[in-house]
Amino acid sequence: MKKIVLLLLLFLFIFSGGCWDRRELNEHAIILGAGVDRRADGACELTLQLARPGAFGGGMEGGGAGNVILGQDVVWVVSAAGEDIYDAQRDLARQVSRHLYWSHNALLVFGEGLARQGVREATNFFHRHPQSRETMWVMVAEGTAKNVLQSHSELEKTSAQAIGFLARAKAGHAVKFIDLIKDLASPGANPALTRLELVKQGEPQGPGTEKKYEHKEVVFTGTAVFRDDKLAGWLDKQETRGLLWLRGEMKKGVVTVPSPVEPQKKISFDITRSKTKVEPFYDGGTISFLVKITTEGNLVEQQSKEDLLAPGVLPELEKRLAEDIEERCRAALEKAQGEYGTDVFRFGEAFHRKYKKEWRELKNRWDEEFAGAEISVTARVRIRNTGLLTRRASLKR
Amino acid sequence: MRTRLRFPGFLFPRSKKRKKLSAGRQEVSRPAKEGGPPEMEAAGGGAGAPSAAGVSTSVKNPGWKELPLSSTLDENLQNLKAVFAHCSDIVFREFNFAQNKNVRLALIYTDGLVDKSLVSDQIMKALSLEVPLVTSGKEIGKEQALEFIVRQGLCVHQVEYADRLEKAVNAVLAGDTVLLVDGHATALINGVRSWEARSVEDSLTDKLVRGPRESFVETLRTNTSLLRRRIKNPALKIETITVGRVTRTEVAVAYVEGIVQPGLLGEVKERLRRIDIDGVLEGGQIEELIEDNPLSPFCSINHTDRVDKVAAQLLEGRVAVITDGTPYVLTVPALFIEIIQDPEDYYQRYIFSSLVRIIRFIAVFAVLLTTPLYVSIITYNPELLPTPLLLSIAAQREGVPLPAFVEVLLMEFVFEVLREAGLRMPQPLGQAVSIVGALVLGEAAVRGGLVGAATVIVVALTGVASFSFCYTGSTTVRVIRFPLLFMAGFMGLYGVLISVFTLVVHLASLRSFGVPFLSPAAPLVLSDQKDFLVRAPWWAMFRRPRLIAGVNPQREDPGQKPRPPAGPGKAGR
Numbered sequence: 001m002k003k004i005v006l007l008l009l010l011f012l013f014i015f016s017g018g019c020w021d022r023r024e025l026n027e028h029a030i031i032l033g034a035g036v037d038r039r040a041d042g043a044c045e046l047t048l049q050l051a052r053p054g055a056f057g058g059g060m061e062g063g064g065a066g067n068v069i070l071g072q073d074v075v076w077v078v079s080a081a082g083e084d085i086y087d088a089q090r091d092l093a094r095q096v097s098r099h100l101y102w103s104h105n106a107l108l109v110f111g112e113g114l115a116r117q118g119v120r121e122a123t124n125f126f127h128r129h130p131q132s133r134e135t136m137w138v139m140v141a142e143g144t145a146k147n148v149l150q151s152h153s154e155l156e157k158t159s160a161q162a163i164g165f166l167a168r169a170k171a172g173h174a175v176k177f178i179d180l181i182k183d184l185a186s187p188g189a190n191p192a193l194t195r196l197e198l199v200k201q202g203e204p205q206g207p208g209t210e211k212k213y214e215h216k217e218v219v220f221t222g223t224a225v226f227r228d229d230k231l232a233g234w235l236d237k238q239e240t241r242g243l244l245w246l247r248g249e250m251k252k253g254v255v256t257v258p259s260p261v262e263p264q265k266k267i268s269f270d271i272t273r274s275k276t277k278v279e280p281f282y283d284g285g286t287i288s289f290l291v292k293i294t295t296e297g298n299l300v301e302q303q304s305k306e307d308l309l310a311p312g313v314l315p316e317l318e319k320r321l322a323e324d325i326e327e328r329c330r331a332a333l334e335k336a337q338g339e340y341g342t343d344v345f346r347f348g349e350a351f352h353r354k355y356k357k358e359w360r361e362l363k364n365r366w367d368e369e370f371a372g373a374e375i376s377v378t379a380r381v382r383i384r385n386t387g388l389l390t391r392r393a394s395l396k397r
Numbered sequence: 398m399r400t401r402l403r404f405p406g407f408l409f410p411r412s413k414k415r416k417k418l419s420a421g422r423q424e425v426s427r428p429a430k431e432g433g434p435p436e437m438e439a440a441g442g443g444a445g446a447p448s449a450a451g452v453s454t455s456v457k458n459p460g461w462k463e464l465p466l467s468s469t470l471d472e473n474l475q476n477l478k479a480v481f482a483h484c485s486d487i488v489f490r491e492f493n494f495a496q497n498k499n500v501r502l503a504l505i506y507t508d509g510l511v512d513k514s515l516v517s518d519q520i521m522k523a524l525s526l527e528v529p530l531v532t533s534g535k536e537i538g539k540e541q542a543l544e545f546i547v548r549q550g551l552c553v554h555q556v557e558y559a560d561r562l563e564k565a566v567n568a569v570l571a572g573d574t575v576l577l578v579d580g581h582a583t584a585l586i587n588g589v590r591s592w593e594a595r596s597v598e599d600s601l602t603d604k605l606v607r608g609p610r611e612s613f614v615e616t617l618r619t620n621t622s623l624l625r626r627r628i629k630n631p632a633l634k635i636e637t638i639t640v641g642r643v644t645r646t647e648v649a650v651a652y653v654e655g656i657v658q659p660g661l662l663g664e665v666k667e668r669l670r671r672i673d674i675d676g677v678l679e680g681g682q683i684e685e686l687i688e689d690n691p692l693s694p695f696c697s698i699n700h701t702d703r704v705d706k707v708a709a710q711l712l713e714g715r716v717a718v719i720t721d722g723t724p725y726v727l728t729v730p731a732l733f734i735e736i737i738q739d740p741e742d743y744y745q746r747y748i749f750s751s752l753v754r755i756i757r758f759i760a761v762f763a764v765l766l767t768t769p770l771y772v773s774i775i776t777y778n779p780e781l782l783p784t785p786l787l788l789s790i791a792a793q794r795e796g797v798p799l800p801a802f803v804e805v806l807l808m809e810f811v812f813e814v815l816r817e818a819g820l821r822m823p824q825p826l827g828q829a830v831s832i833v834g835a836l837v838l839g840e841a842a843v844r845g846g847l848v849g850a851a852t853v854i855v856v857a858l859t860g861v862a863s864f865s866f867c868y869t870g871s872t873t874v875r876v877i878r879f880p881l882l883f884m885a886g887f888m889g890l891y892g893v894l895i896s897v898f899t900l901v902v903h904l905a906s907l908r909s910f911g912v913p914f915l916s917p918a919a920p921l922v923l924s925d926q927k928d929f930l931v932r933a934p935w936w937a938m939f940r941r942p943r944l945i946a947g948v949n950p951q952r953e954d955p956g957q958k959p960r961p962p963a964g965p966g967k968a969g970r
Contacts, residue, residue: 014895018887022776024801025794030787056792103780104787131780161784 026053029098032075033160035145036122037111039081044122046088047079047146049107049160050096056157075158077150085125102131106164108138108177109145109196115224115231119191120184127181134178137167139194140224140231148196151218159218167194170251172220173240184229187363188348191226192243195234225335227342227367235335242332245293245325246345246377248276255297257320259304260313268301269321269383280351282358288374289347293325298385308390314383322379329377343370464562470501470579473562477505480566487569492521494550494578495528500542501579505565510572512591519552520574520587539580546578547585555588570645594619602868603703605741612702617647617721624651624717627708632656635719638669640683644676648683649719651707656714656941656949661910665716665729680720680727690907694873697909699731706740714946730909730945732916734929736761736870742932751931758930760862764874767862768805769885769893771855776801777889793849802886804848808856809882811838813875816860912944934958 033049055074078095082088093100108126110119126132141148153162167174172194175183183191201217223235223243235243244250256268273296281288299308299317306313336344348366352359362369461480467473474489481487486508494500502524506516528537528550537545547556559565565575565584572590597619600612613620621635632654640648648669652662668687677683684698685691701707702724707717710728718727737757742750774781775790782790797804815834822830839857842848859878863871877900884892907914917925924940927933939955 015887018892020888022800022889025775025779025787025791026797028779028791030791032784051788051791053788053791054795056788101779104784106784133780157785157788 023099027099028101029096030101031105032158033107033109033149033163034102034105034126035079035109035111035141035149036085036114037144037146038114038117043081044084044088045079045081045111045146046085046092047077047149048092048100049149049158050076050078051158052076074152075160077146079146085122089125102129103133105132106136107160108136109141109148110138110193111141111145112143112231114145115140115226118229119180119226119231120229123177123181123184126177132177134176134181136177137164137194138175138177138180139163139167139196142195142197142221147198148218151198151216154215154217163196163218166220170249170253172237173223173243173247173249183226183346186346186349187366188343188350188352188359189346190228190342190344190367192235192247192344193224193226194220195222195224197221225340225342225344227340232340232342233335235332238328239332239335242328242330243336243344245274245276245329245379246278246291246332248274248278250274250276250295254300255321255324257317257324259302259306260316260320261306262304265304266301267299267304267317267320269297269317269381270300271295271297272384273297278345278347278350280347280354282351282355284358286374287351287362287369287372289350289376291329291375291377293329293377293379294382295321295325295379296382296384298387299383300387302386302392305392305395307395308386318381318383321381321383325379325381326377329379333375333377337371337373337375341371342367347373347375461566462563466560466562466565466577466582466584468580468582470503470577473577473584474503476562477565477569480562481505481569490521492525494524494542494546495532495537496525497536500537500539503577503579504574505569505577506574506589507569507572510590510592511574512589515553515589515591516574520576520589523552524550543578543581543583543585546576551576551585551587553587553589557586557588559584559586567645590618592616597623600701600703603701603706603740605739606745608741608744609703609705611704613704613707613719613724613726615722615724617649617719620719620724620726621649621651623704624708624711624719627704628653628711633711636666638666640669640672640674641677642673642675644678646677647721648677649721651711651717651719653711653714656712656946657716658714658945658947661714661730661945662716664910665718669718677720677722679723680718680725683718683720684727689909693903693907694876695733695904695907695914696869696873697729697731697907697914699728699735700725700869701728702726703740709740709743712952713941714949730912732909732912733904733907733914734918735867736873737866738928739867743935747932747934754932755930757866760865761870761874763862764859764871765878765881766893766897767855767859768809768878769881769896770890771852772802772805772882773885773889773893776886790849790851793851796846797849799847800886801852802882804852805856806882806886808842808848808852809859809879811842812856812860916944917942 029048030051030053031048032051035047035049037045037047039045052073052075078092080088080091080095082091089100110122114122126136127134149159151159153159156162156165166172173192175191175193180191180193183189196218197220198216199219199221201215201219222237223240225232225235241250241253244253250271251274253271254268255271256266259265259267275294277292277294279290279292281290302308308314308317333345336342343366347370348359348363352363461476464476467476474491478489488504488506488508490504492502492504494502504516504520524546528545531549557568559568559575560583565577565586568584568586569575572592574587574589576585576587578585594616595614597611597614599610603612611623613623624635625633630653633651634654635649635651637647637649639645650662650665650669665687669683672683672686674682674686680700684696684700687698689697699710707726707728711717715728715730718729720727737754739753739757742754745753775794779787794801799807811834815831815838818834819828819831835857839853843850843853863875881893881896884896886892888895904915905913905919913920916922917929922943925942925944927938927940928942932938935953936957936959939953939957940950941952943950
């Protein structure tokens with residue numbers, strides 16, 4: 001008897017918690033991308049790109065599972081304003097019939113206006129929310145975030161997914177939310193986020209596609225550079241490459257240099273492995289940094305006609321490539337040191353690691369110190385492989 | 398030895414009860430016993446093993462069992478006819494010995510259980526017509542008749558004596574022919590058993606590509622002969638016991654002496670001896686009466702109808718319980734891992750066998766966990782899915798009116814119904830049911846928007862996976878799946894975790910005849926890992942399962958790995 005009562009009690013305990021947060025898939029409004037803008041009146045505007053699962057086909061008539069049904073909107077972009085982000089979300093909950101579901105949100109876009117005023121306040125909600133992921137990509141939109149989210153992708157199902165794929169392919173300087181938080185928390189680093197822009201991009205081609213229409217695709221057009229949490233300015237694509245080299249985040253990419261023999265013709269080099277070593281020096285007065293970049297890669301295209309097997313040709317090419325890399329780094333450094341006066345390269349952290357005591361005095365005015373620091377960049381390039389060809393077929397012996 | 402003294406019923410040739418008759422038996426039946434067909438031994442066994450329970454079958458005249466046989470034929474016949482009243486299949490045939498009206502004989506047997514040509518040619522014709530030819534007219538009197546019949550008259554390979562009515566009755570029921578001689582209080586039991594039986598065929602439940610196909614049949618003696626043919630060694634012992642007050646079913650305990658642990662053997666016999674039931678129609682009844690964990694969904698006694706599998710189990714030190722009337726032989730101890738072991742694993746090349754075994758292992762967990770995980774992930778933790786998959790599943794669920802849990806439960810129900818229908822339908826229709834069920838119902842359910850396509854896939858995967866390992870195991874896993882599904886529906890991954898945890902604790906607590914059910918995984922037995930998730934090559938598996946064959950673990954000489962012969966050239970180097 002006692003046993004039965006105990007067993008019943010156990011079941012009661014176990015099952016009274018049952019179905020606690022059970023929610024069927026079709027009660028979720030799946031958020032694919034979120035954007036935050038600051039309105040002129042100071043209100044926070046939250047824009048959400050919600051998936052409309054009905055338009056994804058999914059085994060029902062018309063289109064196989066996961067295929068987009070033509071003529072149907074794949075996403076629904078809603079926005080609402082509030083005093084802060086959660087307030088705006090509450091307002092959205094009154095417009096959206098389903099429960100907002102953050103776990104699959106892969107993209108957070110800050111509008112340019114908000115970024116200029118500071119993104120710190122806008123990150124707290126996403127950091128605190130149990131559903132929101134720290135691995136989502138954080139980017140800055142040229143213009144408003146709402147605009148960017150209100151686009152669609154020609155290739156992917158949604159623009160948010162397209163941006164996610166671009167970011168994962170390391171097409172630019174893609175930053176995850178957790179890295180933004182770290183950069184914001186660290187006095188020795190400033191955030192640098194991808195810049196998003198809507199660009200008129202190609203025309204859709206296909207049988208029956210006669211009517212041409214304006215389509216703007218979201219593309220990466222550089223990097224937004226922050227000073228503390230405020231947007232200081234932009235880096236263009238070339239400078240972004242420099243940023244990646246200096247941050248040691250260059251995992252893949254292409255370097256194109258003019259041929260040493262025929263300067264109007266180009267030679268391209270594909271990076272397979274790269275390492276950046278930053279060493280700070282401090283003598284009590286001046287701060288200097290020695291940046292050593294070691295890169296390996298393959299030669300992938302050669303428009304000029306030099307014989308790669310001839311002695312001295314490859315070392316010469318390697319030298320040219322190294323110079324190009326150094327040049328790009330210098331361009332990025334000039335912008336960051338001169339124009340914006342912000343350390344987006346995490347050099348402060350490298351300094352902190354080596355000069356712990358001195359860092360205590362310097363950290364509060366690090367960006368100024370960084371602007372005045374002397375930084376020398378040296379690159380070393382190794383060409384490992386020249387593709388399937390070593391000699392051009394037309395090259396005469 | 399202690400066991401034998403305590404339970405003489407098991408070893409009738411050595412038991413006290415048999416000692417009285419051993420002299421006669423040696424003279425008469427020994428020579429026949431060795432070379433004859435399997436029925437002979439059955440005759441001895443059936444007649445010799447007294448009813449273990451010792452309970453009367455006849456309610457009307459409970460006293461007849463104690464009656465000795467009378468020396469008057471008429472009285473014996475009267476008693477027997479009273480016992481066999483209203484048994485239309487019992488034949489009483491009276492005739493005279495050697496055309497001599499003074500010596501009357503009576504033949505009693507069960508119609509259908511004896512070889513009629515043997516009865517008429519070798520008993521009746523021999524005794525009534527051919528004896529005079531041998532004796533050349535010399536008349537044999539009543540007194541010498543019995544001795545003469547046994548020595549010279551009968552042309553039957555196995556003859557036994559009975560001096561009690563009960564024994565004669567049992568012999569008739571077991572299919573032997575009882576010959577009563579007027580003036581003698583001893584009946585002759587002639588082993589001429591023969592009845593309609595299914596021939597030895599392919600196993601219906603354990604299919605295989607490579608390996609022996611023979612399976613057991615319903616006749617106990619045929620089954621023991623099949624085993625004997627695999628293990629031609631006097632160490633293969635087959636002891637018989639009668640179980641079932643009414644059915645008096647013969648149950649044989651088979652083991653290989655010298656490999657089996659005496660404690661295990663004693664335990665099996667002891668548990669069998671304790672059974673008191675009116676009838677045993679299948680080994681399953683015995684299984685449930687002697688198993689260790691009667692309340693567990695897991696069976697700690699295995700069964701198979703594959704001869705080679707039983708032989709292999711015996712060689713590993715297990716004990717087999719063969720029940721008359723069923724092709725399924727019980728083997729103990731049974732371990733969890735036997736769910737994924739298949740006889741074919743040991744015949745196919747070990748690399749392939751290991752792969753298949755790992756796949757089966759995964760399939761067990763697939764059957765158990767796919768649907769619960771599916772339900773808990775899509776209703777509680779959709780963040781675990783990749784976004785494109787989530788969108789695809791969400792799209793399928795868009796029009797579905799039921800919660801995912803109910804949806805899955807419904808599909809599982811439909812699948813189980815289809816499976817059962819396919820099984821029970823008359824064979825020509827079975828195929829149609831599965832096709833109609835699988836294709837039409839599934840497709841219609843998805844098109845009708847009742848269930849999502851993903852649900853159908855998940856349930857179908859579970860269903861197909863459940864066919865990939867042994868049937869007994871799959872029935873168990875299929876049962877456990879439902880509580881797991883409920884836990885998943887109520888509490889999501891948390892519920893699944895609780896269930897799996899409980900399940901593992903339960904499994905670890907189980908034992909089968911003293912052997913931990915999860916061994917050799919828990920407790921970990923390193924040498925037995927060779928026959929666990931992978932099947933090591935035969936030259937490497939030189940030990941028997943340690944916890945089962947404790948006394949004699951060496952299976953073969955280690956170091957038999959084939960290698961090139963050490964030729965003269967190599968030896969010189």
